[in-house]
Amino acid sequence: MFALWILSGLGITAGYHRMFSHRAWWAAKPVRVALLIFGAAAWQNSVIAWSAGHRYHHRDVDTDDDPYTITRGFWYAHMLWVIIKGNRHDDFDNVPDLWKDPLCAWQHKHYNAISIAFNLGVPLLLGVLTGNILGMLLWAGLLRIVFVHHATFFINSLAHMWGSRPWTQEHSARDNAVLAFFTFGEGYHNFHHTFPGDYRNGVRWWQFDPTKWLIWTLDRVGLATNLKRSSFDRRLRRRWSHLHERYQEQRVHWEEQLQAQFDEACARFESALDEARALHRDLSRRAEELHTEAARELRLARREAERRVLAEFREFKRMLNESSQLAPTIA
Ligand SMILES: [Zn+2]
Ligand SMILES: [Zn+2]
Numbered sequence: 001m002f003a004l005w006i007l008s009g010l011g012i013t014a015g016y017h018r019m020f021s022h023r024a025w026w027a028a029k030p031v032r033v034a035l036l037i038f039g040a041a042a043w044q045n046s047v048i049a050w051s052a053g054h055r056y057h058h059r060d061v062d063t064d065d066d067p068y069t070i071t072r073g074f075w076y077a078h079m080l081w082v083i084i085k086g087n088r089h090d091d092f093d094n095v096p097d098l099w100k101d102p103l104c105a106w107q108h109k110h111y112n113a114i115s116i117a118f119n120l121g122v123p124l125l126l127g128v129l130t131g132n133i134l135g136m137l138l139w140a141g142l143l144r145i146v147f148v149h150h151a152t153f154f155i156n157s158l159a160h161m162w163g164s165r166p167w168t169q170e171h172s173a174r175d176n177a178v179l180a181f182f183t184f185g186e187g188y189h190n191f192h193h194t195f196p197g198d199y200r201n202g203v204r205w206w207q208f209d210p211t212k213w214l215i216w217t218l219d220r221v222g223l224a225t226n227l228k229r230s231s232f233d234r235r236l237r238r239r240w241s242h243l244h245e246r247y248q249e250q251r252v253h254w255e256e257q258l259q260a261q262f263d264e265a266c267a268r269f270e271s272a273l274d275e276a277r278a279l280h281r282d283l284s285r286r287a288e289e290l291h292t293e294a295a296r297e298l299r300l301a302r303r304e305a306e307r308r309v310l311a312e313f314r315e316f317k318r319m320l321n322e323s324s325q326l327a328p329t330i331a
Contacts, residue, residue: 007038010035012038018199020050021054021055024228042149053067123139161174162174165190167190175189175191180209186201195230199229
């Protein structure tokens with residue numbers, strides 16, 4: 001199962017995708033035939049149908065004309081596009097080069113036969129050899145197809161949602177090392193959408209891209225030709241302009257943040273000032289009230305004191321009168 005998984009996976013990545021859809025490399029006839037058969041074994045349609053859809057995906061990425069557009073959500077990009085067919089599901093006009101290629105035309109014409117023959121024949125043969133026909137049909141046939149399908153589907157769905165965008169933010173494609181691990185290197189999707197003509201998806205030597213290593217090895221042994229690489233200069237310029245755009249975005253973000261913090265501080269200062277003014281008004285009013293009250297009490301106290309002094313004075317006068325009336329009597 002493992003070997004068949006690798007073969008049909010590479011049939012899609014090295015064959016359908018990088019060679020026939022993007023023409024990022026070319027190979028000797030036996031290699032092309034093998035890749036077309038292994039690609040058919042992945043049960044993802046003929047190379048002509050697959051490449052037509054994929055070329056529209058690149059040309060119209062993130063629009064309604066993208067056959068597996070991520071703008072309609074994860075599940076649509078992942079697998080619903082197979083069922084709910086988009087605008088261009090049977091439009092194969094964008095692959096005239098493949099129609100003209102006798103091998104591709106042959107594979108398109110006999111796709112079902114090749115696919116069934118491989119997916120039933122090889123597991124059956126392995127089953128007879130190992131004595132476990134049902135297990136082989138299930139593992140090397142069905143489960144392997146499901147596994148390769150979801151790996152490809154994840155490139156259309158997760159690789160447009162999850163990961164980094166080190167090359168450009170102009171499209172939704174992401175670089176994701178985890179996805180690259182399960183998809184023979186196809187996870188470096190931000191690079192791939194930015195430089196689709198490059199036979200590598202993981203452009204750096206250390207990035208996990210077995211498809212790139214296979215193509216490179218085939219080239220070394222003389223079975224591959226015309227390996228296309230994006231120039232260092234173009235990559236450097238792309239990276240520089242991307243970093244510059246990110247810096248500008250970051251700067252605008254910082255400026256907005258600073259402005260927001262400044263506005264907030266101003267608002268806090270204004271409200272503190274309003275509170276201080278209100279407190280000052282309260283204190284003034286209270287002082288006024290206290291002053292009025294004190295003045296009233298003072299007035300009352302003064303009146304009371306006057307009243308007492310007058311009363312004392314009258315008493316004193318009355319006592320004086322009494323004593324002056326008593327004086328002759330004593331004399
Ligand atoms: Zn894509
Ligand atoms: Zn592509």
